[in-house]
Amino acid sequence: xxxxxxxxxxxxxxxxxxxxxxxxxxxxxxxxASMNGSSQNGNWNQCMQSxxxxxxxxxxxxxxxxxxxxxQSEQNLNAQHTVLLQQQQAQVENLVTKCEMAELQxxxxxxxxxxxxxxxILQPIIDSCTKDSISNGKSWILQHSSTKLQTLCxxxxxxxxxxxxxxxxxxxxxxxxxxxxxxxxxxxKNATELKDALASVVVPMFCNASIGATDEQKxxxxxxxxxxxxxxxxxxxxxxxxxxxxxASYQQFKTDQVSKFASEVAPLAQQTKATYDGYQAQHQAFVxxxxxxxxxxxxxxxxxxxxxxxQPPPPITSNIPKSxxxxxxxxxxxxxxxxxxxxxxAQQSTNENGSQVQHLGMNPPNPDLVPSESPNFxxxxxxxxxxxxxxxxxLDVPQFSQPPPGFFPPPGLFPDFSKPPPGFAPPPEPxxxxxLPSVPYYDLPAGLMVPLIKLEDTSFKPLDPKDxxxxxxxxxxxxxxxxxxxxxxxxxHERPRDR
Numbered sequence: 001x002x003x004x005x006x007x008x009x010x011x012x013x014x015x016x017x018x019x020x021x022x023x024x025x026x027x028x029x030x031x032x033a034s035m036n037g038s039s040q041n042g043n044w045n046q047c048m049q050s051x052x053x054x055x056x057x058x059x060x061x062x063x064x065x066x067x068x069x070x071x072q073s074e075q076n077l078n079a080q081h082t083v084l085l086q087q088q089q090a091q092v093e094n095l096v097t098k099c100e101m102a103e104l105q106x107x108x109x110x111x112x113x114x115x116x117x118x119x120x121i122l123q124p125i126i127d128s129c130t131k132d133s134i135s136n137g138k139s140w141i142l143q144h145s146s147t148k149l150q151t152l153c154x155x156x157x158x159x160x161x162x163x164x165x166x167x168x169x170x171x172x173x174x175x176x177x178x179x180x181x182x183x184x185x186x187x188x189k190n191a192t193e194l195k196d197a198l199a200s201v202v203v204p205m206f207c208n209a210s211i212g213a214t215d216e217q218k219x220x221x222x223x224x225x226x227x228x229x230x231x232x233x234x235x236x237x238x239x240x241x242x243x244x245x246x247x248a249s250y251q252q253f254k255t256d257q258v259s260k261f262a263s264e265v266a267p268l269a270q271q272t273k274a275t276y277d278g279y280q281a282q283h284q285a286f287v288x289x290x291x292x293x294x295x296x297x298x299x300x301x302x303x304x305x306x307x308x309x310x311q312p313p314p315p316i317t318s319n320i321p322k323s324x325x326x327x328x329x330x331x332x333x334x335x336x337x338x339x340x341x342x343x344x345x346a347q348q349s350t351n352e353n354g355s356q357v358q359h360l361g362m363n364p365p366n367p368d369l370v371p372s373e374s375p376n377f378x379x380x381x382x383x384x385x386x387x388x389x390x391x392x393x394x395l396d397v398p399q400f401s402q403p404p405p406g407f408f409p410p411p412g413l414f415p416d417f418s419k420p421p422p423g424f425a426p427p428p429e430p431x432x433x434x435x436l437p438s439v440p441y442y443d444l445p446a447g448l449m450v451p452l453i454k455l456e457d458t459s460f461k462p463l464d465p466k467d468x469x470x471x472x473x474x475x476x477x478x479x480x481x482x483x484x485x486x487x488x489x490x491x492x493h494e495r496p497r498d499r
Contacts, residue, residue: 052307056301056304059301059304062293063298066290066294066297067290067294070286070287070290074283076283077280080279084275084276088268088272091268092258092265095261096257096261097164099261100156100160100257104153107149107152107156108153108157110149111150111153113154118144118157119157121137121140122161122175124136125174125175125177126161127171129170129173129174129177134178134181138181138182141154141182141194142191148193148197151196151197152197152200155197156201158178158179158198158205159201162175162176162209163204163205169217172205172209173217173220176202176205176206176224177224179198179205180224180227182194183195183198183202183235186198187231187233199235199236199239202235202239202243203239203242203243203249204249204250207242207243207247207250207253208250209221210243210246225240225243225244228240435469435471437470440465448468448469448471449463449468452467452468
């Protein structure tokens with residue numbers, strides 16, 4: 001509060017590191033020591049206890065950080081496992097697609113079925129799905145389905161076009177319409193082998209088209225499903241029920257396909273497992289290392305707590321009163337000093353010449369006071385007079401320019417508080433205010449140009465406005481103050497305004 005109030009005051013510069021700052025700090029510390037007394041031991045114990053508590057808090061924070069790192073490591077491991085499974089799923093789907101295509105090629109070669117002609121017949125149906133294209137496709141399928149192997153190859157080719165050709169919903173729906181026409185023909189002509197082959201692929205076709213379809217698109221599929229349900233000779237009841245649960249049925253189909261090509265999929269699963277095992281081993285190693293650090297930190301916390309409990313309580317000591325004097329055996333007691341002083345003054349009082357008493361600076365004797373007849377009578381002491389030099393052999397006038405012997409402590413015991421501490425720099429010189437004008441030169445009085453004109457200048461020379469300086473500030477004179485007061489004072493009879 002004092003610093004805020006006296007900020008900028010030159011008399012209080014010692015508060016801000018100026019002159020006598022060290023002496024000020026010394027006095028503050030001395031005053032604090034005299035007030036606190038012997039409470040430093042208790043403060044030291046409290047400081048040590050506070051340091052121990054801070055260290056315990058830091059160790060606890062380190063343990064929490066390690067536990068959080070373990071938790072993050074577990075989350076990272078789970079995330080890595082999820083990513084690995086997703087990558088494995090994509091790799092398995094690509095591998096199954098390749099295996100299905102290879103199997104289709106083998107079936108076509110074994111059944112001597114021209115796949116290129118079948119693809120050419122199916123492409124117009126996929127694109128536009130006109131009656132002519134549907135009719136042409138149905139005729140080609142009926143002509144090339146004389147054997148069971150050919151019917152299976154045709155059914156697998158239709159399934160491949162729906163599932164693995166990045167087809168849109170209309171394109172998938174067109175292939176399903178073709179299957180519906182072929183099933184209708186099989187029901188009329190009693191073509192059992194072709195109907196069974198189509199029934200084995202119609203469920204994944206229908207489910208694949210249904211997943212992700214809009215409500216309008218699902219209405220078209222439901223209409224077709226109701227038609228198949230009404231025609232008992234088209235599809236079996238179990239087949240229709242599977243199509244009513246597209247998600248579960250399609251997932252079961254994919255599982256069956258993976259099991260079908262298990263030998264080809266197994267290396268992918270092993271590779272994924274090996275990668276995950278490596279990540280898991282790293283996680284376990286980190287967890288073991290972190291747990292070891294946590295146990296070590298916990299042991300340190302227990303040791304510090306035991307150390308705090310084992311510390312003895314601070315000793316009970318009485319505080320030194322603030323007014324108690326500092327005891328030193330080298331300083332003469334006050335009683336002995338007063339006795340010697342009175343003895344010396346008694347000897348001087350017996351001297352015939354009384355002028356020495358006044359030379360000592362004492363007041364003249366009071367005529368009302370009657371001197372005592374006792375030889376041990378002592379005149380009253382003047383407190384404004386410094387004590388005389390104590391000497392038993394010399395009765396001359398003491399030297400007042402020196403302190404009495406033993407009155408001050410030995411050199412170096414206590415600092416001399418009557419003077420500033422040694423080593424201080426001389427007081428700073430007073431800083432003059434800036435005499436540079438703060439306004440343009442043309443706004444200044446013309447008299448400021450006079451000091452810039454030299455005596456030897458006889459011709460015109462332009463002056464540099466930068467050389468113009470203001471006169472140093474001076475306190476107003478009594479004459480100026482009187483003139484100002486007279487100017488602002490109201491007019492009187494003796495001093496009218498117009499005179």
